[in-house]
Amino acid sequence: MRFGTTENQQMIADMLKTFCEQNIRPHIMDWDQDQVFPVELFRKLGELGCMGVLVPEKYGGSGFGYSEYVTTIVEISKVCGSIGLSVAAHNSLCTNHILMFGSEVQKQKYLPELASGTHIGAWALTEPNTGSDAGNMQTTAMKDGDEWVLNGSKTFITHGISGDVAVVVTRTGDPRTKNNSTAFIVERGTKGLLAGRKEDKLGMRASETAEMIFQDCRISDAQRLGEIGEGFKQALSILDGGRISIASLGLGIAKGAFEAALQYSKEREQFGKAISSFQGISFKLADMATEIEAAELLIMNAVFRKANGLKLSKESAMAKLFASEVAVRTANEAVQIFGGYGYLKDFPVEKFYRDAKLCTIGEGTSEIQKLVISRELLK
DSSP states (O other): OOOSOOHHHHHHHHHHHHHHHHHTGGGHHHHHHHTOOOHHHHHHHHHTTTTSTTSOGGGTSOOOOHHHHHHHHHHHHTTOHHHHHHHHIIIIIIIHHHHHHOOHHHHHHHHHHHHHTSSOEEEEOOBTTBSSOGGGOOOEEEEETTEEEEEEEEEEEETTTTOSEEEEEEEOSSTTOTTOEEEEEEETTOTTEEEEEEOOOSSOTTSOEEEEEEEEEEEEGGGEESSTTBHHHHHHHHHHHHHHHHHHHHHHHHHHHHHHHHHHHHHOEETTEEGGGSHHHHHHHHHHHHHHHHHHHHHHHHHHHHHTTOOOHHHHHHHHHHHHHHHHHHHHHHHHHHGGGGGSTTSTHHHHHHHHGGGGTTTSOHHHHHHHHHHHHTO
């Protein structure tokens, strides 16, 4: 495993630090308060190569690996978890699903626009009554000649309204049977695809989360991703990489909260000296820094395995589990260090505190990560 930062990673970090300070930080609380999904910002991120980090250059992407991808998500999330979440979902779910399982024709058609940020991607698996129980999904796809007819609904879908292209996992067999699901690419504007309710969330409010509704939505068989019945297998593979994404999101939020708390502790004085000089505060900072470092090492281990084609279900689940919980603990301690000011929206840690919780839920709860880890251990 390689330690340290590569030249590419440093270049990305420097570029995004400047970009985020100029284009994201000034608008964070306005977007958060009004739940604005800033579509034009993602066009700009596309121009920087951040919307197709893993996409090969021949399809218009940056052609980088997971090390550079992690740096991208961490640096954006240090400033705003909402934007980090949307960039992660676009890259690792929708775009990566087409990259990994799409035909050459599908890759040439969709990847350039997704990588440039011209199109926003969505990925639809979760349903109102099926989260972890994906084998029992109710959204179906029925074959009708050379077409498929989709019916049902998806919930908690990032970019469910604004997404131009969605990868949708449907049931094409009997409930809870093997090989009973198939994935399709569905374009916005397709007849029978309706936008449902936009969710009013605790945190990550600038990242759009909404329902997708399918009412006799007809699509060509050319929109099918891979073979019939392989949808859930594809989704599990995508989620292995997706766990690295959410772990990176959590790491970025933790780093942002920690840096804000560290700086504040040096500036805030009580009894004639900076509060960082008090053991009660300095020990909190020490714990936060140690857990952040440990989370980063777990992510690096998962990235190493991904880059070398090694099995990583356990390692990515460990990284996601630990980094997401660290994000919550770090944000909580950051609020505590800020004291009463930490409870105010005028200071940054209040938002980190709200955003962090999603990391322990999205793309598999902490409990599901423990299930994955324990199953791998007990094989």
